[in-house]
Structure formats: structure tokens, C-alpha cells
Amino acid sequence: MKLLWKLAATVTAALVLAGCSSTPENTSPVEDRTAATGAATGGNPGASTSGVSTGATTAGTAIQGNNAGSAAAGAGATDPALRDPRSPLSRREIFYDFDSFVVKDEYKPLLEAHAAYLKRNRSARLTVEGNTDDRGSREYNLALGQKRAESVKRVLALLGVSEAQVETVSFGEEKPRNPAASEPAWSENRRCDLRYAGE
Amino acid sequence: MTVSLRWSWLKRFACTSAVLAWLPSAQAQLTIDIVGVGAQQIPVAVASFAGPDSNALPVSQVIEADLARSGLLKTVNGNGLPRSGELSAVPFADLKARGADAAVFGSVQPATNGQFQVSFRLVDVARATQLTGFVFTVNARDLRATAHRIADLVYEQLIGEKGVFSTRLAYVAKSPGRFQLIVADSDGQNAIAIFNSTEPIISPAWSPDGSRIAYVSFEGRKPSVYVQSVTTGERALLVRASGNQSAPAWSPDGSRIVFASSHAGGTQLFIAGAVPGALGAGLRRLTQSGAIDTAPNWATDGRIYFMSDRGGSPQIYRVSPDGGGAERVSFEGSYNANPRVAADGKSMVFVRREGSREMLAVQDFASRQVQVLTQGPVDESPSFAPNGKLVAYASIYNGRGVLATVSADGRVKQRLGASNADIREPAWGPYPR
Known part of the structure; x- marks a missing residue:
């Protein structure tokens, strides 16, 4: 396993250096709920009599993750092993250095455990959520969070996990766990979270 | 003519179409402080x-x-x-x-x-x-x-130059557990939330005719680009695709939107149709860098300016919408982001990070001269007024997100803040039609 880890780390580094974006696509794509969006707003400013509109209402406020969840209601949803605090599977966070998307060595046992779990449970689906601190451009940070999530996916793939089991998403700097403007808060926010479908 | 002869009857018209009739929402009404004068x-x-x-x-x-x-x-x-x-x-x-x-x-x-x-x-x-x-x-x-x-x-x-008092601003107001995309008059009055969500909203961008706003909403558990009519409130996804969609920017004629997507891995620029009823038509990939390409701005000269870390650090580049090689535009500094080109195409405003400070700077394309406009510590998301004389941006004041404006020469500054929300992501609308 140690060798495999090294291999994974090396290949990842090589991919990173090469700026290679060879990530195969189409891990069960998250669908969007276009239909719901028509309900967004009332309001017809052109009309004089009914010009007093309610403004927008709550088009997107109910956030059901029904897509990702139901698509893969596999072992992940209920497996108590994932929540056992003694198991490395209960550890779901990978922290990063400033402006970096390199997965540090200390997360080796954690990712090995999740890789083994995903290989044992082929119906399990994992979403890697990338986050950043709030320094720098919001748009750039969204892309950086994506790079972080993809770096984790790549390590898992190199450990033998099927690409189809792992999806990536980025929240950039928009969902900070700690909103303070301090280094401790920032390092807390430079993070990927591993979330199994159904959780 | 019964009116005094010296009265110039230059124009007589009814201002009807350009103005929203929505009642002001009580939330996030802006108040304005002038913090510098000419x-x-x-x-x-x-x-x-x-x-x-x-x-x-x-x-x-x-x-x-x-x-x-x-x-x-x-x-x-x-x-x-x-x-x-x-x-x-x-x-x-x-x-x-x-x-x-x-x-x-x-x-x-x-x-x-x-x-x-x-x-x-x-x-x-x-x-x-x-x-x-x-x-x-x-x-x-x-x-x-x-x-x-x-x-x-x-x-x-x-x-001796056009005023922008009749224009509108879009911005995002964040209060606990709530994000609102707001459209307001340039003086902060008549603030209307055109979209509410419990999930983040970022990167609003006005269509060139001011009728629609494209923005990024996280409501689907991931960032996606939506296009919404400012007048009817009708909204739709720009494209249905896997991955994150973000950072929309309109073509000068309003027929297309360039945006960033992780659809093909990494974050690259794509172009899609923005014609109502045919949103997302003709989707194609624009950049092929393997690096981060994002925060595009489609200049009136037809070229697309964007930020990329393809050279090792985030810098500003420009590329033809037809593809081909990108040309680096920013040279000083190690982090230059979010370019916005002035309507006359002669300069761009962008965010420069130095150490932990983020400030706005303007670069003249002909001379390549860069002038720093603001001092930070956290100034971001610049947006030119349609007359090119003012820039709206997001800033922090007393620990709270506020909107600010600075004249393009850096002299005149204003702060627009709300007492009950963080204000961010300003986008200055076009002249009313």
C-alpha cells in the first residue's frame, strides 16, 4: 500500500506539474432543476396597475439534494462504518496550504481507507466538495476549490477507485465554515469535505 | 408656444419603460457616504x-x-x-x-x-x-x-460627460442564512430583490440592454449559471451540464455568454448562446489551457479578457472569441484578477493582490501604465459605470461588506452600505433605454 500511495502521489504530482486536465468526465452528472426555476418572481414593471409586485420569491431556497442522493442510495447512506469515530472513514476533511491544491501526505491513511471502502462498496457514491479561504477573486477561488476536489478524486482513482463513484464540486469561498478573517479561520476553510450519497 | 421663448423644448417624452415599478424592499437599502471629492x-x-x-x-x-x-x-x-x-x-x-x-x-x-x-x-x-x-x-x-x-x-x-444617475446597480446582499440578488437605482433607492436563496449567489452580470442579469446560484448544490429577466423575473439555466458553471459575461451584442466551466475537468472558458428561448445553444469550449481560466469579460472590441494561472501565477490574458492563442495583458505583480474593460476599450480595471492586500488598479493598454486606484485591504469585484468614469467594487468597512465607487482617476470615492447585511458583488448596469 505504501508503494501504491507513493505511486499515486507521484503521478498526481506529475499531472499537476503538467497542468494536465485529463480527468475523464461523466461521473453521474448532477442534474439541475430547471423546471422549478420558472417560479422565480412575479412582478411586471411595465404594467401600471399591477406594477406592485412581490418582487422575487424563493425560487431556489429549498435545497433538496434529491439527485445525488437517490441516484446512489447504496451502501453509503446507512453504513454505520462511515460514522464510527474509531474508523478513519469517519474522517472526512482534507486541509490545504494557501493557494495550493496538493494533497498532503498526512491524509494518506484517510484516503486509503476511503478508497478501500469505495472499492468494497461499488454502489457507494462519494462527492468531494472543494472549499477555499476568502482571499482573492471569488471566481478564481471557485476554480481553485474545484482543483482541490479533483486532486482528491485523482488520488482515489490512482488507488483503484472507479471514477464513476466519485463526483467533484466546488463551493469556492462561498460557504466558509469559519467566517472570521484570521489565519486559523482561513486554514479551516481551505478544505475538501468527503460526503457519501445519502448522508 | 406659451412657454418662455428661451425655454428650450428639446425633448418631451414619457419615461415609462426603463423604470421598475416594484415597491422598494425594506431590506438592504443602501446609504451613501462620500469619502473623497474632486x-x-x-x-x-x-x-x-x-x-x-x-x-x-x-x-x-x-x-x-x-x-x-x-x-x-x-x-x-x-x-x-x-x-x-x-x-x-x-x-x-x-x-x-x-x-x-x-x-x-x-x-x-x-x-x-x-x-x-x-x-x-x-x-x-x-x-x-x-x-x-x-x-x-x-x-x-x-x-x-x-x-x-x-x-x-x-x-x-x-x-461635459454623460451622467450615470439614471443607471441601476445589481448586487448581492447576504444576511444570516439568506442571499438576495438586488437591483437598485444608482443612489441605492428602489432596492428590489429579484432573487432570494438560502444558498450563495455570486457574479451577477447585466445584459448589454439591461433587460437580463446572468449570475451564479448554488441552489442546485453546485454553482450554476442562471439567466433572469429583470422585468418579468423569469429565469432559466444557461446550460445543463455536469460540473460547475460560473463567471458569466455577455457578448457586446447580448447574443452570447462566455463563462467558466469544470465540465471537461479543470476550469476552462466556454461560450453559449444567450438568446431568450435558445439559451445555451451552440455551446463550445473556448480555452484549452489545462490551467484555471475564469472571470471573463467580453470587451466592446470583441475580445475576451480573462484571468488564468497558465503562466504559474494568476494573470490577465485576452483571446479572440473564435479561439486561438491567448495573449498575456498584465505583467506587473503576482496576482491580477477579474479584468473589466472600459467601454472605450482603452483601459481595464482589475484586482491586484499584494501580500494580503487586494486593491483595484487600472491599466492603460496603449502605455501599459498601471495606476493603483484603491488601497484595500479587501477591494474586489470591480465593475465600470457605462460612462467609464466610475468603478463600483466590493469593499470591507467596519468588518462589513459594503459597495464603494471610485472615479477612474482614483480621486472621488463613495461608500454605499446597508446596516443589516453584507453587500457584495456589484454590477453596474448599462444606460437605460
Whole structure:
């Protein structure tokens, strides 16, 4: 396993250096709920009599993750092993250095455990959520969070996990766990979270 | 013609279409602080307008507030000046004594069909002549918009460039557990939430005609680009695709949107159709860098400016919408982000990070000269006013997110803040049509 880890780390580094974006696509794509969006707003400013509109209402406020969840209601949803605090599977966070998307060595046992779990449970689906601190451009940070999530996916793939089991998403700097403007808060926010479908 | 001969009947029209009739929402109404002024300010007096107090007084008050806010004009006390639109009533000696170089008089009178006739004249005190004057026939709900229009005309006459008091701003207000995409008049009034969500909203961008706003919403558990009509509220996804979609920017003719997507791995630029009813048509990939390419801005010269870390650090590049090689545009500094090109295509404003500070800078394309506009510590998301003379941006003041504006020469600054929300992600709308 140690060798495999090294291999994974090396290949990842090589991919990173090469700026290679060879990530195969189409891990069960998250669908969007276009239909719901028509309900967004009332309001017809052109009309004089009914010009007093309610403004927008709550088009997107109910956030059901029904897509990702139901698509893969596999072992992940209920497996108590994932929540056992003694198991490395209960550890779901990978922290990063400033402006970096390199997965540090200390997360080796954690990712090995999740890789083994995903290989044992082929119906399990994992979403890697990338986050950043709030320094720098919001748009750039969204892309950086994506790079972080993809770096984790790549390590898992190199450990033998099927690409189809792992999806990536980025929240950039928009969902900070700690909103303070301090280094401790920032390092807390430079993070990927591993979330199994159904959780 | 019954009106004084010197009254110039240049225009008579009804301001109807360009103005929202929504009631102001109580949330996140902006208040404005002027934190810097121009080197020279022209003193202007604004007399209370003639007519029923409830209709006339707000009009002259809005005009006065607009002119004061510009930083280039200074309002002098107009108390006790005659409330009259007649040139013969203008007390030039009194105005001179008050120190005014120019003055605005006018009236708001009920007309037929519940409409109002709004007239004003701008006078030159030293020469005791009229500089300009207009008459508008408008609906009651458009009185405020008419006042902004008058302020624009006064500003243009005195300063020599188009005013932007009639334009609108979009921004995001964040309060605990709640994100609102808000459209407001340039003075922060008439703030309307056109979209509410418990999930983040970022990167609003006006269509060139001001009828629609594209933005990124996280409501689907991932970032996606939506396009929403400002008038009807109707909204739809730009494209249905896997991965994150973000950072939308409109083509100058409004027919296409360039945006960033992780659809093919990494974050790369894509172009899709933005014609209503055919959103997302003709989707194609624009950049092939393998690096991060994002925060595009489609300049009026047709080229797309964006940020990329393909050279090792985030820098600004430009590329033809037809593809091909990208050309690096920013050279100084190790982190240059979010380029926005001025309407005349001669310069861009962008975010520069130095150490832990983020500030705005302007680069002249011809000379490559860079001028730092703001000092930070956290200034981001710049957006040019349509006249290219002002830049709106997001800043932090007293620990809270506020909007700020700075003149393109860095001299005049304003802060627009709300007491009950973090304000961020400003996008300055186009001239009204």
C-alpha cells in the first residue's frame, strides 16, 4: 500500500506539474432543476396597475439534494462504518496550504481507507466538495476549490477507485465554515469535505 | 408656444419603460457616504421645485442629492429660492451672493390622465443665462426616475460627460442564512430583490440592454449559471451540464455568454448562446489551457479578457472569441484578477493582490501604465459605470461588506452600505433605454 500511495502521489504530482486536465468526465452528472426555476418572481414593471409586485420569491431556497442522493442510495447512506469515530472513514476533511491544491501526505491513511471502502462498496457514491479561504477573486477561488476536489478524486482513482463513484464540486469561498478573517479561520476553510450519497 | 421663448423644448417624452415599478424592499437599502471629492467642485444651487409639495419636493431633493454625490459638483444652500420654473423669476444676484455658479429651477405640475409635467432649467449665474431646459410628461411612479434624468442632464452640461444617475446597480446582499440578488437605482433607492436563496449567489452580470442579469446560484448544490429577466423575473439555466458553471459575461451584442466551466475537468472558458428561448445553444469550449481560466469579460472590441494561472501565477490574458492563442495583458505583480474593460476599450480595471492586500488598479493598454486606484485591504469585484468614469467594487468597512465607487482617476470615492447585511458583488448596469 505504501508503494501504491507513493505511486499515486507521484503521478498526481506529475499531472499537476503538467497542468494536465485529463480527468475523464461523466461521473453521474448532477442534474439541475430547471423546471422549478420558472417560479422565480412575479412582478411586471411595465404594467401600471399591477406594477406592485412581490418582487422575487424563493425560487431556489429549498435545497433538496434529491439527485445525488437517490441516484446512489447504496451502501453509503446507512453504513454505520462511515460514522464510527474509531474508523478513519469517519474522517472526512482534507486541509490545504494557501493557494495550493496538493494533497498532503498526512491524509494518506484517510484516503486509503476511503478508497478501500469505495472499492468494497461499488454502489457507494462519494462527492468531494472543494472549499477555499476568502482571499482573492471569488471566481478564481471557485476554480481553485474545484482543483482541490479533483486532486482528491485523482488520488482515489490512482488507488483503484472507479471514477464513476466519485463526483467533484466546488463551493469556492462561498460557504466558509469559519467566517472570521484570521489565519486559523482561513486554514479551516481551505478544505475538501468527503460526503457519501445519502448522508 | 406659451412657454418662455428661451425655454428650450428639446425633448418631451414619457419615461415609462426603463423604470421598475416594484415597491422598494425594506431590506438592504443602501446609504451613501462620500469619502473623497474632486479637486475642483462646481457650486450648484438647487431650488425646491414648484408644484404640490408631495410631488415636487422629492424631485428637487433627488436632483440635489445626485449632484452632491457626484463629487465633482458642490451643492450650495438653495433655501428660500423662488419655487418657479420661469426664467424671469431667477434671482441671479441672490445666487451670486450664495456662491453658486449654476442653479437648477423647475416645477412638477399635474397634467391629464394622472400624469405630471416636469420641467427644469439650468442657469449660468455669472452670465445670467439659461444653459439648458427640458420638459417631461411622466407617470407619477416615474417622478423619481425623471429626477435622475434631470441630474444626468445637469451633470452632462456642467461636467461635459454623460451622467450615470439614471443607471441601476445589481448586487448581492447576504444576511444570516439568506442571499438576495438586488437591483437598485444608482443612489441605492428602489432596492428590489429579484432573487432570494438560502444558498450563495455570486457574479451577477447585466445584459448589454439591461433587460437580463446572468449570475451564479448554488441552489442546485453546485454553482450554476442562471439567466433572469429583470422585468418579468423569469429565469432559466444557461446550460445543463455536469460540473460547475460560473463567471458569466455577455457578448457586446447580448447574443452570447462566455463563462467558466469544470465540465471537461479543470476550469476552462466556454461560450453559449444567450438568446431568450435558445439559451445555451451552440455551446463550445473556448480555452484549452489545462490551467484555471475564469472571470471573463467580453470587451466592446470583441475580445475576451480573462484571468488564468497558465503562466504559474494568476494573470490577465485576452483571446479572440473564435479561439486561438491567448495573449498575456498584465505583467506587473503576482496576482491580477477579474479584468473589466472600459467601454472605450482603452483601459481595464482589475484586482491586484499584494501580500494580503487586494486593491483595484487600472491599466492603460496603449502605455501599459498601471495606476493603483484603491488601497484595500479587501477591494474586489470591480465593475465600470457605462460612462467609464466610475468603478463600483466590493469593499470591507467596519468588518462589513459594503459597495464603494471610485472615479477612474482614483480621486472621488463613495461608500454605499446597508446596516443589516453584507453587500457584495456589484454590477453596474448599462444606460437605460
